[in-house]
Every structure is written in structure tokens, then in C-alpha cells.
Amino acid sequence: TLTCETDEEVAGTCLAVAEKLTSSQFGSIDEVNDSGRLNAIALSDPGWDECKMPRSDAVHLLKDIEIRGLWGKVFRHEKSVIINDPSSHPDRVGTPEGHPVIMCFLGVPLKYADKTIGVIGLANKESGYDVADQQAIETLSVAFVEALNRKRAEEELKKHRENLEDMVEKRTAKLEEVNAELESFAYSISHDLRAPLRAMQGFSQALLEDCYDELDARGKEYARRIDASALRMETLIQDLLNYSRLSRSEIELKPVNLDSVVDNILKQLDTEIQNKDALITVDRPLPEAAGHKATLEQIVENLITNALKFVPFKEQSNIHIWAEESGEMVHLWVEDNGIGIGPEHHERIFCIFERLHGIERYPGTGVGLAIVKKGIEKLGGRVGVESTPGKGSKFWVELGSIHS
Ligand code: ADP
Numbered sequence: 509t510l511t512c513e514t515d516e517e518v519a520g521t522c523l524a525v526a527e528k529l530t531s532s533q534f535g536s537i538d539e540v541n542d543s544g545r546l547n548a549i550a551l552s553d554p555g556w557d558e559c560k561m562p563r564s565d566a567v568h569l570l571k572d573i574e575i576r577g578l579w580g581k582v583f584r585h586e587k588s589v590i591i592n593d594p595s596s597h598p599d600r601v602g603t604p605e606g607h608p609v610i611m612c613f614l615g616v617p618l619k620y621a622d623k624t625i626g627v628i629g630l631a632n633k634e635s636g637y638d639v640a641d642q643q644a645i646e647t648l649s650v651a652f653v654e655a656l657n658r659k660r661a662e663e664e665l666k667k668h669r670e671n672l673e674d675m676v677e678k679r680t681a682k683l684e685e686v687n688a689e690l691e692s693f694a695y696s697i698s699h700d701l702r703a704p705l706r707a708m709q710g711f712s713q714a715l716l717e718d719c720y721d722e723l724d725a726r727g728k729e730y731a732r733r734i735d736a737s738a739l740r741m742e743t744l745i746q747d748l749l750n751y752s753r754l755s756r757s758e759i760e761l762k763p764v765n766l767d768s769v770v771d772n773i774l775k776q777l778d779t780e781i782q783n784k785d786a787l788i789t790v791d792r793p794l795p796e797a798a799g800h801k802a803t804l805e806q807i808v809e810n811l812i813t814n815a816l817k818f819v820p821f822k823e824q825s826n827i828h829i830w831a832e833e834s835g836e837m838v839h840l841w842v843e844d845n846g847i848g849i850g851p852e853h854h855e856r857i858f859c860i861f862e863r864l865h866g867i868e869r870y871p872g873t874g875v876g877l878a879i880v881k882k883g884i885e886k887l888g889g890r891v892g893v894e895s896t897p898g899k900g901s902k903f904w905v906e907l908g909s910i911h912s
Contacts, residue, residue: 836912
């Protein structure tokens with residue numbers, strides 16, 4: 509088999525083999541191009557130094573040559589041609605000045621799907637060509653056409669793959685750019701919304717405090733509603749700002765003690781835990797992991813807050829926190845005995861603003877788990893959930909171990 513890098517190498521190797529098999533002095537392989545003329549795809553060196561053709565034409569592969577002369581005969585007959593006496597042959601057109609004189613010639617067509625697509629031309633075997641030479645080159649020509657087609661198909665495929673990779677790369681870059689643009693847009697909008705919001709809050713407070721007695725029952729109710737809506741908007745804006753701030757921040761991984769992360773958050777949520785009479789157990793000691801303290805605190809806070817929140821009405825929440833270290837990974841688990849989540853929602857709850865409940869029963873903005881996901885991805889980790897409705901949820905985050 510011919511193992512070569514490019515189709516020209518395949519042709520060069522084939523020509524060298526053909527010359528050797530037939531003890532020819534030189535030769536060429538030519539292929540018919542789209543305009544019915546010949547392109548040389550392999551050309552041996554018959555001593556070009558002597559040749560008076562412009563060097564550039566001689567040494568480089570000739571392109572777009574008219575089909576004529578001895579070569580033309582191969583195409584006319586679509587069969588191999590042996591000419592051991594070319595000087596007296598009617599098809600002879602002669603060679604350029606300085607081109608070695610052709611003493612004898614063997615031309616074998618290259619065939620593909622019964623069509624003559626080119627020719628292997630060999631010249632100047634000392635004793636002249638015979639049928640054995642012809643048969644050897646005919647066999648070679650079949651193998652060559654096959655190898656050439658295979659090589660071209662491979663090259664085509666490679667080109668396609670490269671094009672595809674290039675396209676994906678460009679699209680990804682474009683997506684990242686658009687994403688960054690959107691995030692900075694969200695950031696500046698959230699930021700700019702804070703000023704008018706503060707004005708609304710100021711005036712609704714003024715109504716509720718300074719003008720309270722002048723309002724009738726309906727007025728008081730409206731003022732309270734404005735105040736509540738403004739408060740909700742404030743939470744939304746704050747969450748959005750936290751989310752986009754996280755996207756924009758650069759994070760450097762450091763060993764972080766998960767015990768202290770969990771401790772800090774439990775302390776921070778102490779009042780809420782007491783109010784809900786929640787039972788929280790932690791399997792100590794938790795390991796260290798490669799992370800970023802503030803980001804991990806934000807992640808753990810959101811997971812515990814959800815575990816406290818999504819419990820059936822009036823039930824006590826039991827939360828269990830533990831970690832597993834295996835090889836290069838640390839998994840931190842937060843398990844609750846809450847309402848659970850149907851498997852069809854396990855992915856979408858991590859998208860921003862995705863919520864499964866009305867805010868009256870379970871208040872929230874739908875940003876918490878999106879922050880968890882973005883945060884953990886910033887740390888090179890992953891997040892997921894295992895849950896069945898009515899049976900509680902187990903959220904996990906995966907981080908790199910400090911031993912990896
Ligand atoms: P929020 O808590 O503000 O609603 P999140 O992004 O934190 O937003 O959560 C998205 C949704 O995922 C929640 O609205 C809830 O439906 C579901 N969810 C999250 N955590 C839990 C949990 N521990 N148990 C049950 N459902 C949960």
C-alpha cells in the first residue's frame with residue numbers, strides 16, 4: 509500500500525515505482541482537468557538542466573497542457589500504448605528543445621468508473637517496452653487510482669473537519685461575546701434601576717409614616733402594596749447584581765476549609781434556623797477543597813436557604829450536610845426532607861428565574877440556583893440534584909480536591 513501525506517506524494521511514489529518496475533529513465537503522471545486538458549501530478553527529473561524550457565515550467569508540475577502527441581493516443585484509444593519507435597510515429601509532436609529525446613514510450617490510462625481520467629507516461633527503457641511492462645503498470649494504475657481517491661477523500665474530510673472546528677470556534681467566541689454583552693447590559697440596567705427604586709421606596713415609606721392618618725383604608729392598602737412590590741424589586745435587583753457580578757469576577761482557586769464555610773453560613777442563618785426550628789447535622793470534619801471562600805459561601809448559603817424554605821407547611825426541616833472525597837474530587841452534599849423536585853425539573857431549576865412555585869407560598873426570585881451554578885462553574889466544578897417529589901432533595905457540588 510502507498511502511505512503518503514498528500515495526493516501529490518501518492519503520485520510521486522507511484523511514478524517512482526513505475527519507473528523502477530519498467531527500468532524507465534523518466535516519466536510523468538498526468539490527470540485530465542475540468543477543461544479537458546492535462547495537469548501533471550507527478551514528474552520525474554530527466555535532467556532538466558539541459559532543457560531549454562523555462563525552468564519554472566519544467567521543474568514545477570505542468571498544469572493545463574493540451575492533450576496531444578503520444579499521450580493523446582492513450583486518450584483516443586482509452587487503452588495502453590507501447591511505442592518503441594516514436595521518431596517514425598505519426599502521433600509524435602516532438603519534445604521541447606533540450607528535453608531528452610524520447611526513444612520509446614509506454615502510456616497507460618488511469619481509469620475511474622470506466623472513464624480515462626489521466627495517464628501514466630514512461631519513457632526510455634533501454635530495451636524498449638513489452639507486454640509485461642504494460643501489465644505491471646496497468647496493475648499499478650488501478651492501485652494508484654484507488655490510493656489517490658482515498659487520499660483525496662481523506663483530505664476532503666480533513667478540510668471539512670477543520671472548517672467545522674473553525675466554525676464552532678467562531679460561534680463560541682461570538683456567543684461568549686454576546687453573553688458578556690448581555691451580562692454587562694443586565695448589570696448596568698440593574699444598577700441604574702436602583703435610583704428610581706429608592707425614590708419609590710422613599711415615597712411609599714413617607715405615605716405609610718408621615719401621611720398614614722390622612723389615608724383611608726384603601727389608600728393604606730395601596731401604599732402597603734407599593735412598598736411590598738418595591739421591596740420585591742429590590743431583592744430581584746440585588747440578586748441580579750450578585751449574579752452578574754459573579755460572572756464578571758476573576759476567581760483564583762485556593763484551598764478552602766469547607767468546615768469553616770459551612771460554619772460561617774450556619775452562623776449567618778442562625779435566626780432563621782431558630783425561627784423554623786430546623787435541625788441541621790453536619791458530618792465533621794469536612795475536607796478542604798480547591799475553591800474560593802466567598803464564592804463557596806454564596807453557594808452553600810443558597811443551598812441551605814432553599815433547604816430551609818422548601819419544606820411542607822408547618823413541618824420541621826431536617827438538613828444533613830456531608831462530604832465525600834474520592835481521588836481528585838470532593839463532593840459536598842446538602843440533603844433536606846422537603847417537598848422534593850420532579851426529575852423533569854432537575855436541569856431547569858439551575859437556570860435564572862426558573863421557579864416551580866408561586867411567590868406567596870415559597871418566596872424567592874429564581875436566581876439562587878443560577879448563582880450556585882455560575883459560581884461552581886467559575887471554580888471549575890459542577891452541581892446537580894437527586895430528588896423525588898415528596899421525599900426531599902439532595903443537592904451536590906463537585907470541586908477539585910487540594911490533593912489533585
Ligand atoms: P428561589 O429559591 O429564589 O425560588 P432558586 O434558583 O434558588 O430560586 O431555586 C429555583 C427553584 O428550584 C425553586 O423555586 C424551587 O422550585 C426549586 N428548589 C430549589 N431548591 C429546592 C429544594 N431544596 N427543594 C425543593 N425545591 C427546590
